[in-house]
Amino acid sequence: MTKSGFLLQISRDLQVAIRRFGELLQPLFFFVIVCSLFPLALSPRPALLTEIAPGVIWVAALLATLLSMEGLFKTDFEDGSLEQLAVSPHPLPLLMLARVCAHWLMAGLPLVIVAPLIARMFFVPVDALAALMLSLLLGTPVLILLGTVGAALTVSLRRGGVLLSLLVLPLMVPVLVFGARAIDLAVQGAPVNGPLLLLASLLALAVSLVPFATAAAIRISLD
Amino acid sequence: MSVSPTLEVEHLHLWRGERHVLQGVSFCARPGELVHVTGPNGAGKTTLLRVLAGLAQAEEGSARWPQADRANPASNSHSSLAFLGHKDGLDDALTVRENLAYGLGLAGRAPADGQVEEILDGLNIQEIGGLPAKVLSAGQRRRTSLARIFLSGATTWLLDEPYTHLDAQGRHMLNGQIEDHLADLGVVILTTHEESLLPRAADLHVSL
């Protein structure tokens, strides 16, 4: 029963997301636009852009993820679906993990795919693109996991959006540090195993702990 | 009175800020009983149902489901429970049938197609089964969420103002289902201000 609960939730979330395709693309556009502001604000000098690229890409990815989190539980909270989720005999943490997976497929994976393009616009060498994608592949799920806790805690509040950012941004610091550093090392042609392994361990830790916190937060918000 | 109760509620107390909403609610529901929760607006009827559904926490007291506990002590108490709140629990982007399939999946049920069609037909929503929930009227939404309750296979139905938005035909259908469920030794706990709408006299009145 538990496995089918997981698949049920993922397929439902994906189905809903595809019906609302327009909303799905917004975080991606946001990511691309924010990244393209930096050359305009600073200078189009290739050396400078290559140097700031890791930080810019990671900060933009972080903000784009955050932007997509606010709506994660909002409609379900308002239309009562979340109540049905909490009443269900399926374990709530597992259903939450399913939501995270579905959300990552829609809001995280597109960033990973588009990021190399942005990186080329910042004159990041082609050799570094694999490390860039890998760091985002490992890091964006952690961002989304942390974001779901914040979203679950603030879903019952009328204006939870800004608060959500205040709560989870400090928690995202390690991901930002390791992720940006991985790209930085790759640009310099140095080995990137260190930060990537650190990101992987963050991911393992977050996957095993965060769904429980999110489930607890959902129950509190429904009360 | 040899039948063991489906639900035992003892001394539930709950505060909302300054308000003492539930002031020591106790009752006991046995298989086949219809429980009518009554009280003026703001008396805590919805809160009581939410506590029973496990959606709200009472500060004191307990709500136990002895049979469920015995069957599977590790399961949470509401493993055999269907809840209908003020909100329909339908996603606007999904169709009636999709919403229903998802809702039943959450309840751990996969009823036969024939049974689903029978219920949809009875509720007069078979025709609109392919429409997204956002174009439905309030009554049609309510019928869809009722279909989920009817097909859930749960022992206990918790229905918060189930007659809202329903026309005479819908209320008739609902009452028929409630009577069948009670005959199958299920328990129905509901709130409504119109006692005359009930299918029969309630076995138990819980007045708040």
Add this chain to the structure above:
Amino acid sequence: MWTWFYKLASPPHFFRIAGMLTPWVMGVALSMITIGIFGGLVLAPADYQQGDGFRIIYVHVPAAWLSLFSYSLMAIAAGIGLVWRIKLAHAVAASCAVPGASFTFLALATGSIWGKPMWGTWWEWDARLTSELILLFLFLGYIALRNAFDDISKADRASAVLALVGIVNVPIIHYSVNWWNTLHQGATVTKLSAPSISTSMLWPLLVTAIGCTFYFAALVMQRTRGEILLRERRARWLELELN
């Protein structure tokens, strides 16, 4: 032992015991701080490298220690409150937040003042200072979340979840910031690098740190009494207590 514990965990008992203890704890705290500050500012010799500038450690180190201590205490109390549904634990957690944030701010401010003679700037992206800054953000987020709820019991539980997620993250953040810092600055001047701090400098530091911890304890007890008043304002025992 357990009955004693349960008794203490009941708000009326805590209210009374804390009411009796607070003045004494505060007295001990203030005298220890006075002795420690006297030892640090007057008795201890000036540092051979930093001159009198080093004396700010008698404020900075206790503040930095208490910033971490208060976050840990807050998270532990919040966890106890969440798991065992003990109202008193939530009240303690709520009481830790503002003093904790204040000590964190104090640690940042004194660190920054210290930075002027040390590095020649008011702010340096030093690992410890950066960690403290993020800790301050965590405190502010906690306080903001708590204030966003109207219902106290909901605020208690929601902020408890945040505190628990936060406490798991604190060591990770600390590690990541250290890691980041060593990569970007090479070997930085670590403030407490002096491996052989002389006894005449050390004892006042320990005394002040312990004194400040007592001060924090007194503060939390007093604030917890306030939180109990807020939570139990409709309770009968309180009416009897106050009349």
